[in-house]
Amino acid sequence: xxxxxxxxxxxxxxxxxxxxxxxxxxxxxxxxxxxxxxxxxxxxxxxxxxxxxxxxxxxxxxxxxxxxxxxxxxxxxxxxxxxxxxxxxxxxxxxxxxxxxxxxxxxxxxxxxxxxxxxxxxxxxxxxxxxxxxxxxxxxxxxxxxxxxxxxxxxxxxxxxxxxxxxxxxxxxxxxxxxxxxxxxxxxxxxxxxxxxxxxxxxxxxxxxxxxxxxxxxxxxxxxxxxxxxxxxxxxxxxxxxxxxxxxxxxxxxxxxxxxxxxxxxxxxxxxxxxxxxxxxxxxxxxxxxxxxxxxxxxxxxxxxxxxxxxxxxxxxxxxxxxxxxxxxxxxxxxxxxxxxxxxxxxxxxxxxxxxxxxxxxxxxxxxxxxxxxxxxxxxxxxxxxxxxxxxxxxxxxxxxxxxxxxxxxxxxxxxxxxxxxxxxxxxxxxxxxxxxxxxxxxxxxxxxxxxxxxxxxxxxxxxxxxxxxxxxxxxxxxxxxxxxxxxxxxxxxxxxxxxxxxxxxxxxxxxxxxxxxxxxxxxxxxxxxxxxxxxxxxxxxxxxxxxxxxxxxxxxxxxxxxxxxxxxxxxxxxxxxxxxxxxxxxxxxxxxxxxxxxxxxxxxxxxxxxxxxxxxxxxxxxxxxxxxxxxxxxxxxxxxxxxxxxxxxxxxxxxxxxxxxxxxxxxxxxxxxxxxxxxxxxxxxxxxxxxxxxxxxxxxxxxxxxxxxxxxxxxxxxxxxxxxxxxxxxxxx
Amino acid sequence: xxxxxxxxxxxxxxxxxxxxxxxxxxxxxxxxxxxxxxxxxxxxxxxxxxxxxxxxxxxxxxxxxxxxxxxxxxxxxxxxxxxxxxxxxxxxxxxxxxxxxxxxxxxxxxxxxxxxxxxxxxxxxxxxxxxxxxxxxxxxxxxxxxxxxxxxxxxxxxxxxxxxxxxxxxxxxxxxxxx
Numbered sequence: 001x002x003x004x005x006x007x008x009x010x011x012x013x014x015x016x017x018x019x020x021x022x023x024x025x026x027x028x029x030x031x032x033x034x035x036x037x038x039x040x041x042x043x044x045x046x047x048x049x050x051x052x053x054x055x056x057x058x059x060x061x062x063x064x065x066x067x068x069x070x071x072x073x074x075x076x077x078x079x080x081x082x083x084x085x086x087x088x089x090x091x092x093x094x095x096x097x098x099x100x101x102x103x104x105x106x107x108x109x110x111x112x113x114x115x116x117x118x119x120x121x122x123x124x125x126x127x128x129x130x131x132x133x134x135x136x137x138x139x140x141x142x143x144x145x146x147x148x149x150x151x152x153x154x155x156x157x158x159x160x161x162x163x164x165x166x167x168x169x170x171x172x173x174x175x176x177x178x179x180x181x182x183x184x185x186x187x188x189x190x191x192x193x194x195x196x197x198x199x200x201x202x203x204x205x206x207x208x209x210x211x212x213x214x215x216x217x218x219x220x221x222x223x224x225x226x227x228x229x230x231x232x233x234x235x236x237x238x239x240x241x242x243x244x245x246x247x248x249x250x251x252x253x254x255x256x257x258x259x260x261x262x263x264x265x266x267x268x269x270x271x272x273x274x275x276x277x278x279x280x281x282x283x284x285x286x287x288x289x290x291x292x293x294x295x296x297x298x299x300x301x302x303x304x305x306x307x308x309x310x311x312x313x314x315x316x317x318x319x320x321x322x323x324x325x326x327x328x329x330x331x332x333x334x335x336x337x338x339x340x341x342x343x344x345x346x347x348x349x350x351x352x353x354x355x356x357x358x359x360x361x362x363x364x365x366x367x368x369x370x371x372x373x374x375x376x377x378x379x380x381x382x383x384x385x386x387x388x389x390x391x392x393x394x395x396x397x398x399x400x401x402x403x404x405x406x407x408x409x410x411x412x413x414x415x416x417x418x419x420x421x422x423x424x425x426x427x428x429x430x431x432x433x434x435x436x437x438x439x440x441x442x443x444x445x446x447x448x449x450x451x452x453x454x455x456x457x458x459x460x461x462x463x464x465x466x467x468x469x470x471x472x473x474x475x476x477x478x479x480x481x482x483x484x485x486x487x488x489x490x491x492x493x494x495x496x497x498x499x500x501x502x503x504x505x506x507x508x509x510x511x512x513x514x515x516x517x518x519x520x521x522x523x524x525x526x527x528x529x530x531x532x533x534x535x536x537x538x539x540x541x542x543x544x545x546x547x548x549x550x551x552x553x554x555x556x557x558x559x560x561x562x563x564x565x566x567x568x569x570x571x572x573x574x575x576x577x578x579x580x581x582x583x584x585x586x587x588x589x590x591x592x593x594x595x596x597x598x599x600x601x602x603x604x605x606x607x608x609x610x611x612x613x614x615x616x617x618x619x620x621x622x623x624x625x626x627x628x629x630x631x632x633x634x635x636x637x638x639x640x641x642x643x644x645x646x647x648x649x650x651x652x653x654x655x656x657x658x659x660x661x662x663x664x665x666x667x668x669x670x671x672x673x674x675x676x677x678x679x680x681x682x683x684x685x686x687x688x689x690x691x692x693x694x695x696x697x698x699x700x701x702x703x704x705x706x707x708x709x710x711x712x713x714x715x716x717x718x719x720x721x722x723x724x725x726x727x728x729x730x731x732x733x734x
Numbered sequence: 735x736x737x738x739x740x741x742x743x744x745x746x747x748x749x750x751x752x753x754x755x756x757x758x759x760x761x762x763x764x765x766x767x768x769x770x771x772x773x774x775x776x777x778x779x780x781x782x783x784x785x786x787x788x789x790x791x792x793x794x795x796x797x798x799x800x801x802x803x804x805x806x807x808x809x810x811x812x813x814x815x816x817x818x819x820x821x822x823x824x825x826x827x828x829x830x831x832x833x834x835x836x837x838x839x840x841x842x843x844x845x846x847x848x849x850x851x852x853x854x855x856x857x858x859x860x861x862x863x864x865x866x867x868x869x870x871x872x873x874x875x876x877x878x879x880x881x882x883x884x885x886x887x888x889x890x891x892x893x894x895x896x897x898x899x900x901x902x903x904x905x906x907x908x909x910x911x912x913x
Contacts (some may be wrong), residue, residue: 121825271825275789282788
């Protein structure tokens with residue numbers, strides 16, 4: 001906008017220069033003036049556009065509630081009002097003043113005065129000229145009549161008398177004198193001066209009469225007038241050709257008079273004034289239009305400059321406010337590198353400087369805070385790493401770990417603890433042990449806690465049996481007091497190992513050893529006892545009386561039968577203790593299973609047997625004899641527990657395992673009387689049987705064979721009744 | 735020094751109503767030169783006459799172009815410009831007519847019609863030497879007149895010219911002839 005104003009001023013000055021100095025303007029100059037005016041108008045239009053643009057921008061900013069827009073609007077309105085009102089008044093007054101002034105310029109009185117003045121001047125000049133020409137004509141005629149009428153040449157004496165200052169008598173008796181003129185000459189046909197009378201006393205000689213004047217006058221035969229500028233004024237000379245009696249021009253009479261220089265100057269001024277006035281009158285309307293247009297343009301320029309100045313000043317005030325607002329917004333968004341540009345040295349710039357200083361301080365404080373935060377984060381990260389490491393350790397140890405705080409609230413439970421105790425951490429973390437344990441357990445733990453408090457070592461180990469879910473667990477539990485570096489008790493950490501399976505294995509091994517010894521010690525005397533009983537029966541039965549013989553045979557039969565029973569038991573013990581190592585061969589277990597089921601179907605027609613499998617064959621590496629024994633033992637138990645109409649279903653499936661391995665899943669489900677939950681844990685223990693006559697070795701042997709085949713066997717209740725045994729065996733043995 | 739010549743032959747009345755145009759063109763020759771005579775009609779409309787009477791010097795410029803018509807373009811054989819300056823002296827009540835821009839051929843006349851005639855009538859103005867013309871060739875003579883205000887004693891004449899239409903230029907007047 002400033003550029004537009006400056007350009008307007010430059011072009012206006014250039015325009016003024018052209019219009020005021022280049023008076024005689026050719027077409028090209030007019031084109032130039034047109035161009036300049038057009039450029040000026042264009043620039044004013046640009047200025048208008050910029051102002052309108054700023055106004056619209058201001059309006060939009062005001063509507064959008066941009067900070068500072070309202071203040072700027074108010075300031076612009078104030079400036080525009082302050083400039084517009086006086087400028088408009090001034091324009092109106094100037095307009096009226098110009099109209100009136102121009103009318104006064106061309107007042108009728110002025111015009112008539114000027115005309116009178118020029119008329120007086122013209123009269124004076126004309127009279128001077130007429131005086132010279134009339135004198136020349138009159139004297140010339142007098143000379144022709146009085147001095148040249150009789151001869152070819154003029155009588156010089158006569159001419160001299162006639163041209164003397166004294167009065168002369170003309171032919172028609174009119175008084176003729178050369179007194180009205182200031183110079184009179186009588187010249188020959190060749191311009192030679194014969195007589196000269198002059199009342200002029202000049203420092204400089206008079207300029208000569210142009211030669212061609214004489215020629216022209218002689219040719220035309222009439223009076224010629226010539227005016228010449230001299231140092232004393234304008235010299236008016238009249239050349240009168242003189243003719244002789246034959247009508248031939250033989251001489252000239254030259255008269256002259258001077259219009260004085262001072263008078264000439266005054267006359268020139270009168271003429272100049274008149275001409276100027278006439279020209280002004282001729283240009284009256286253009287002048288009026290020009291002046292009004294100029295006034296209008298200047299007014300317009302003043303208004304626009306005032307508006308622009310208003311914008312500028314408003315911007316100068318509101319811009320720092322906007323900058324500050326913008327800066328505060330950016331600070332709010334966290335940009336502390338933002339700095340405001342400082343212009344000038346006023347109060348607003350002081351405010352801006354203060355803002356910048358505040359920003360620097362803020363940035364420094366934030367840097368410090370960031371450093372502290374970074375250090376904290378690093379510490380936290382390190383702590384977190386340690387914590388995670390500890391958690392990983394805790395989660396990966398096989399021993400169960402439970403931590404309690406000083407108030408007895410569970411704070412940590414690892415995966416092993418969850419698995420052993422068949423719980424989830426979410427169930428117990430955050431809860432007091434008093435709520436988690438039953439009355440007896442709580443009392444026992446309270447006792448341990450007290451012992452821990454008294455114990456100097458801070459750790460106590462106990463062997464505890466407890467029930468978790470359906471399982472009876474045997475745990476070795478270490479209670480340790482947690483203390484900080486200052487020795488303050490922070491809580492208790494409980495570390496426990498599950499010895500249940502280990503105990504089972506140890507028990508199985510012990511039972512095998514017992515069985516082996518029993519079989520060894522008992523089996524040997526059985527044969528002599530049986531043989532002895534048979535011999536006694538054979539030898540002495542006939543010798544006894546009838547009534548005695550009966551008792552005797554009954555007793556010997558009992559001995560023989562019981563020995564046989566003991567032998568059977570011993571054989572079972574022996575088989576249990578001498579379980580041979582399996583010989584793995586690829587075997588189609590489906591076929592074996594179906595064959596066995598067929599045998600049991602035939603021997604138990606009132607029961608329902610079935611085999612289900614999606615596979616036509618299921619071949620895995622097993623010892624076929626031991627596999628058959630497993631099934632036989634399980635089928636025997638099932639049949640014993642089933643009533644008429646019950647069914648036994650064997651399902652054979654194969655499933656894939658991670659690493660590409662496969663395993664066979666054999667499920668034996670019956671709808672018999674089932675097993676109580678209480679007995680399930682001890683089901684695979686040797687010599688555990690709820691069946692009368694059972695040795696308690698069948699399921700122990702099954703468990704042993706499955707274990708030798710690197711498999712697992714589990715038992716659960718069948719719904720709605722019965723039992724389900726699930727055997728999982730690997731496809732290939734390692 | 736200005737010199738005055740008196741003449742009082744025929745007079746041309748300034749027609750202020752008729753639009754300005756070139757008229758009465760005649761081409762004559764002697765043994766060596768080709769001359770042209772013509773007249774400007776309507777050369778003093780009211781505005782021009784008002785300016786003249788107010789003392790503004792006026793320049794009447796006559797442009798002459800002698801061409802040979804071509805198939806595509808005409809070729810200019812010779813072009814000439816003739817100027818007449820006229821000024822009225824309100825004090826002396828006489829008109830000063832000057833032939834040419836810097837010529838000493840000056841006429842001082844008191845009669846307005848005579849002054850206008852001196853400006854408007856061009857007689858026997860030499861155009862071109864006959865030796866430069868080709869015989870049996872067709873020529874075309876184009877003429878037009880332009881009137882301009884020479885200068886003014888008042889300021890801002892330039893802008894005043896813009897708001898006051900000044901001067902005029904006539905249409906081209908064409909005359910064809912065979913040599």
